[in-house]
Amino acid sequence: MYTQAMDLDRSATPADATFTSEEQAFNARIARDEKIEPNDWMPESYRSTLIRQISQHAHSEVVGMLPEGGWITRAPSLKRKEILLAKVQDEGGHGLYLYAAAETLGVCRAELIDALHSGRAKYSSIFNYPTLTWADIGMIGWLVDGAAIMNQVPLCRCSYGPYARAMIRICKEESFHQRQGFDIVHTLVRGTPEQRRMAQESLERWWWPTLMMFGPHDKDSTHTAQATAWGIKRITNDDLRQKFVDVTVPQAEYLGLEIPDPELRWNPERGHYDFGPIPWDEFWRVVKGDGPCNKERMAARIQAFEEGRWVREAAAAHAAKARARAAAASVASEEAAA
Amino acid sequence: MSASGQDWPLWEVFIRSRQGLDHKHVGSLHAADAAQAIALARDVYTRRQEGVSIWVVPSAAITASDPGQKAENFDPMASKIYRHPTFYDIPDEIGHM
Numbered sequence: 153m154y155t156q157a158m159d160l161d162r163s164a165t166p167a168d169a170t171f172t173s174e175e176q177a178f179n180a181r182i183a184r185d186e187k188i189e190p191n192d193w194m195p196e197s198y199r200s201t202l203i204r205q206i207s208q209h210a211h212s213e214v215v216g217m218l219p220e221g222g223w224i225t226r227a228p229s230l231k232r233k234e235i236l237l238a239k240v241q242d243e244g245g246h247g248l249y250l251y252a253a254a255e256t257l258g259v260c261r262a263e264l265i266d267a268l269h270s271g272r273a274k275y276s277s278i279f280n281y282p283t284l285t286w287a288d289i290g291m292i293g294w295l296v297d298g299a300a301i302m303n304q305v306p307l308c309r310c311s312y313g314p315y316a317r318a319m320i321r322i323c324k325e326e327s328f329h330q331r332q333g334f335d336i337v338h339t340l341v342r343g344t345p346e347q348r349r350m351a352q353e354s355l356e357r358w359w360w361p362t363l364m365m366f367g368p369h370d371k372d373s374t375h376t377a378q379a380t381a382w383g384i385k386r387i388t389n390d391d392l393r394q395k396f397v398d399v400t401v402p403q404a405e406y407l408g409l410e411i412p413d414p415e416l417r418w419n420p421e422r423g424h425y426d427f428g429p430i431p432w433d434e435f436w437r438v439v440k441g442d443g444p445c446n447k448e449r450m451a452a453r454i455q456a457f458e459e460g461r462w463v464r465e466a467a468a469a470h471a472a473k474a475r476a477r478a479a480a481a482s483v484a485s486e487e488a489a490a
Numbered sequence: 491m492s493a494s495g496q497d498w499p500l501w502e503v504f505i506r507s508r509q510g511l512d513h514k515h516v517g518s519l520h521a522a523d524a525a526q527a528i529a530l531a532r533d534v535y536t537r538r539q540e541g542v543s544i545w546v547v548p549s550a551a552i553t554a555s556d557p558g559q560k561a562e563n564f565d566p567m568a569s570k571i572y573r574h575p576t577f578y579d580i581p582d583e584i585g586h587m
């Protein structure tokens with residue numbers, strides 16, 4: 153997911169159950185479903201877990217603009233270009249809401265950006281895959297934003313107030329993303345045989361990476377228990393993934409597209425679709441930096457950041473000059489009045 | 491490069507919705523100065539006609555109540571139910587009041 157549990161940091165787990173009175177009060181607030189706000193006392197590990205998760209989520213929104221951004225100039229019509237531009241702009245806004253939420257925990261933006269650019273921070277593995285055809289833009293909206301919604305809706309009830317509020321804002325905007333993607337795919341499957349093939353080929357490339365977005369299986373996810381106890385995570389990776397498969401399979405059937413999984417079938421006993429094994433080797437390879445586009449994505453991020461540096465510096469210099477001028481003017485007027 | 495001095499100052503953003511209600515806090519952003527903060531707030535927080543007016547305030551200018559004093563500050567009001575109209579029984583014959 154955007155908040156894929158991939159950096160398995162065991163230090164975030166408290167060693168034992170001997171809580172201080174502050175911790176007991178904190179745990180009681182979590183149990184009562186109260187929101188924790190920036191100035192409230194919180195355990196250091198709660199703080200660091202949130203900083204890692206929220207910033208990773210923010211980085212995913214920002215890096216996530218890159219695979220789609222390249223298609224803005226190549227969109228097949230003015231309407232599609234406007235829609236894609238608006239969608240990508242939303243993702244930039246999501247990054248901002250989330251960076252701002254992380255900053256309430258006492259980190260500064262420059263540190264977070266530096267962690268991303270130096271490779272210390274992760275972002276969702278999905279954005280390290282290339283967008284080879286226009287169908288991929290449809291697939292990203294339908295599947296990737298669809299998977300993101302699955303993960304993000306429960307985060308609206310997260311125990312940390314600023315994160316929960318950012319997620320509410322984001323979720324309001326995500327539905328448009330998924331629908332515009334579905335609309336692209338729906339249009340392609342009703343088009344020429346070539347367009348239909350393009351959609352099918354794209355689904356085959358995106359299906360497994362999308363399922364990987366939900367992160368490792370629960371049994372391999374060391375974060376899940378603590379994050380659940382803290383009210384940061386409400387539904388486990390495997391439950392979210394199952395939910396996603398269950399709603400997406402009928403949509404693919406409607407579109408007349410075939411999901412590339414020979415083991416996929418409805419299981420009436422479970423009331424869910426069974427699906428085949430996820431290629432985890434590929435997942436870990438991509439997470440560790442060896443996906444098809446990891447280097448390209450980071451290079452593009454760093455280039456954009458460095459090329460914007462003079463603008464940021466000029467704006468800061470202009471603001472400082474204006475402040476100095478205003479201060480001098482007020483001193484002069486006080487002297488004149490004296 | 492991790493100096494917080496590299497970040498533009500932080501601003502809190504308040505938006506008045508189209509319904510003409512009070513300005514409501516919607517989030518925060520970094521900007522070099524107030525004019526830029528307004529311009530960025532417009533781009534980030536009103537892309538779907540969420541507002542008709544924007545206030546920006548430097549985050550550093552806000553003084554907040556102490557969360558540690560929450561009980562002291564706010565709990566006493568729980569017993570003052572006579573401040574609510576529902577505390578009083580009005581005879582049915584009087585009708586709406």
Ligand SMILES: [Fe+2]
Binds near residue numbers: 213246322
């Ligand atoms: Fe997003």
Ligand SMILES: [Fe+2]
Binds near residue numbers: 243297300326329
């Ligand atoms: Fe999105």
